[in-house]
Amino acid sequence: MVHYIPTDPFSARLTDTPSGEYVLAVDIGGTAMRAGVVDSGGWSLARARIATHADRGLIDTAARLESLLRQVASEAGERAFTAIGISTAGPVDPATGTYRHPPNLPGWHDLSMVPALSSAFGLPVVVGHDATLAALAETRFGARRGARDLVYVTLSTGIGAGIVAGGRPVTGSTGGAGEAGHLIVHPGGRSCGAGCRGCLEGEASGTAIAAAVRAAIAAGRASTLGAEADAAAVFAAATEGDALAIEVVEGAIEAIATGLAGLLALLDPEAIILGGGLTNGLEPWWEALLDRTRDIALPRYAGDLPVERTTLGDDASLLGASLIAFEAVAG
Ligand SMILES: [Zn+2]
Known part of the structure; x- marks a missing residue:
């Protein structure tokens, strides 16, 4: 079941109006995963959350995540996106998105969802560790920006x-x-x-x-x-x-x-x-x-x-995922 998160703006958006450039952002946790359409100033057009069900395996989760991303993209009015940023529980190799014995994502060791999502959307996919991305988001959007x-x-x-x-x-x-x-x-x-x-x-x-x-x-x-x-x-x-x-x-x-x-x-x-x-x-x-x-x-x-x-509530990691997605396309 998809839970839509009210599209109230993030608590610390940096601009008065959206920039018009959006990425798809994802936050994968052991219990739930969230997806959103986010702009470079922290505006969110759509966000939604579903259960991770990590025990069904990474391939099953990646397929459900793909469908969740298509739903938030549609909710946001089918804009053009430049990249997908993934924040995830780890350990994970940020270069490849490959998991290394993740304790809260059982069975995902040595696997990555980057190839499946990249080919499904035809977009670059970048991955980071959730707490690292939350720290990054705090330096950009938080009280200590x-x-x-x-x-x-x-x-x-x-x-x-x-x-x-x-x-x-x-x-x-x-x-x-x-x-x-x-x-x-x-x-x-x-x-x-x-x-x-x-x-x-x-x-x-x-x-x-x-x-x-x-x-x-x-x-x-x-x-x-x-x-x-x-x-x-x-x-x-x-x-x-x-x-x-x-x-x-x-x-x-x-x-x-x-x-x-x-x-x-x-x-x-x-x-x-x-x-x-x-x-x-x-x-x-x-x-x-x-x-x-x-x-x-x-x-x-x-x-x-x-x-x-x-001050960013549950959004810090998702905002961090959007940041690395924008950085990926900025080169
Ligand atoms: Zn310990």
């Missing part, structure tokens, strides 16, 4: 980061840079899906928060929560005073603050921007998170801590 050194951290089912350094996205030698979720923040702590112990993702992702509650309940801890509680339910229970939920949320905050302090020390960014569903869930603890980060980070951050929430 113009920033040359910026980190975007997505706190969600998993945790990842995108890095822009000296005005350029940092991809690493194989496209694997930005795996901030696997920074060790609690040696010997809980395992993530990738198998490291005590990493940020193992300690503070949505998956980890739900798993921590499940393990405590299995061990006999009393809680208003059931064993099936997800991270959103844990946040809600914590605001209502559930002792176990509070303990788990505080543990996640400790891990996130530790990770942020490490990123600040390593990269000296103008800002770290937080996005993703968990960032919304942490809203009641936002000041506590900043305070704890100030405690842990280098003394220079005790006063002015450049950690902020995204």
Whole structure:
């Protein structure tokens, strides 16, 4: 089923009127994928979203994505497009769009949807890692537009980061840079899906928060929560005073603050921007998170801590996909 997203403009469009030049932009996540018709100033003529169903395989997903793109293109009035930009969960090789054991896109290893989409539309197709593209979009459209050194951290089912350094996205030698979720923040702590112990993702992702509650309940801890509680339910229970939920949320905050302090020390960014569903869930603890980060980070951050929430909502990665599409045709 296709969910059309209201065609309200993106929150931070740069021009008063659309430029008239459009690309097709795509954002592929483990749960849902979004497609849009976007101009160079951040105007969107049409956007829609469908379930990814990654387990049906990349070929099936690419076919459904092609049909979604044709629908948004038609919705936008069948304009001429110059390129397709794809933002995707990774790891992915940005040069070829080939996936490298993506944990949230099972079965997609060693495959790319670039050839199928390129031949279906007769357009160049460019690919980037979703968090990297979100960071790029923040430097162009976000509250820190113009920033040359910026980190975007997505706190969600998993945790990842995108890095822009000296005005350029940092991809690493194989496209694997930005795996901030696997920074060790609690040696010997809980395992993530990738198998490291005590990493940020193992300690503070949505998956980890739900798993921590499940393990405590299995061990006999009393809680208003059931064993099936997800991270959103844990946040809600914590605001209502559930002792176990509070303990788990505080543990996640400790891990996130530790990770942020490490990123600040390593990269000296103008800002770290937080996005993703968990960032919304942490809203009641936002000041506590900043305070704890100030405690842990280098003394220079005790006063002015450049950690902020995204102003681009769910659109940062899709906007980033449009940016690389425009860059591809600009040469
Ligand atoms: Zn890990």
